[in-house]
Amino acid sequence: MSEMQNIQWFPGHMTKTKRKIQSSLKLVDAVAEIIDARIPISSRNPDLAQIIQSKPRLVLINKCDMANQTATKMWIEHFKRQGITAIAIDCKSGRGLNQFAPAVNKVLAQRLEKLKSKGMINPMLRIMIVGIPNVGKSSFINRIAKQNRAKVEDRPGVTRGNQWYTIAKNLEMLDTPGVLWPKFDDKIVGEHLAFTGAVKDQILDIELLAVRLLDFLKKLKPKDFIERFKLEDADIENIESYELLELIGKKRGMLVSGGEVNTERAAIMLLDEFRAAKLGRITVEMPYEE
Ligand code: G4P
Secondary structure (H helix, E strand, O other): OHHHHHHHOOHHHHHHHHHHHHHHHOOOOEEEEEEEOOOOOOOOOOOHHHHHOOOOEEEEEEOHHHOOHHHHHHHHHHHHHOOOEEEEOEOOOOEOHHHHHHHHHHHOHHHHHHHHHOOOOOOOEEEEEEEOOOOOHHHHHHHHHHHOOOEEOOOOOOOOOOOEEEEEOOEEEEOOOEEOOOOOOOHHHHHHHHHOOOOOHHHOOHHHHHHHHHHHHHHHOOHHHHHHOOOOHHHHHHOOHHHHHHHHHHHOOOEOOOOOEOHHHHHHHHHHHHHOOOOOOOOOOOHHHO
16 A cells, blocks of 8 residues: 555655645745544644744644544644644534634734734734645635635735635635645554545555454444444454454345355445444544554
8 A cells, every 4th residue: 555655645746745835835824734533643744844844833633523522622632732723623514613713813823923013013814724635625725715705816925826715804824725645654554544535445455454444443342333233242352353344244235146245345335334434433543642
């Protein structure tokens, strides 16, 4: 898998992406990094701190509708302890988005004071969105754009081609997000990205992935998962994950001629249901694992 992702993010591509983000960085006062609430470790870009240097930032923990609420709260606290402002959002329903402008203002309070002390009356703050593919950058920008006034276009003094959304009276957001690469050289990160569907299934062995997901679910034992497949404790405790995949397939009637279970179909079904949060609101990575 890591080989395929390396092809997707070959070094030249990474360099170009980095340069593009760095040039946008010159136009903004802060960076909002979107991450996936289910995998807050794996959905972060490993080089972000180095790319944005001292630029103030905040973290938007997206897809909270699919993650465990207690875990999300723990993540917010975890970031807080690191001095990073984080808010929980859900771009599907729009929940939490009203915290965005206040959070940016908080992160930029010092800068705002500085600008005001220099005599600027209503200083305008600018922010850009960054994140790895599939974390919800476009969803976020579209939602914010719909909620707020039309784009501010062709602003004098700003490079042509850059467009901004006014999202509060003193706040503008760049309309194009910075797309960053994940930490693809780590096998666990690759697996967790694949669990959530952030990387394409064609590049993975789907049954192996389902088995790895079952390894995790067997430990966590989410109530919805157990109930959905009417599993007994013995199913979870005493059998290998591959056998559990067979059992799940059998329960869903996924048999081929000869009575064997079609484990590929079972794997696809299991992953689809996990990705749609039908097995529960599950957070795969906890703060103490970081
Ligand atoms: P990107 O720009 O960072 O690449 O991500 P994008 O907004 O395209 O979102 C990727 C997928 O995640 C989309 O689903 C989107 O609807 C979904 N998504 C984004 N934010 C949230 C959220 O807070 N909660 C949930 N449940 N889903 C979210 P898709 O299946 O690829 O597209 P579509 O079916 O929505 O059209």
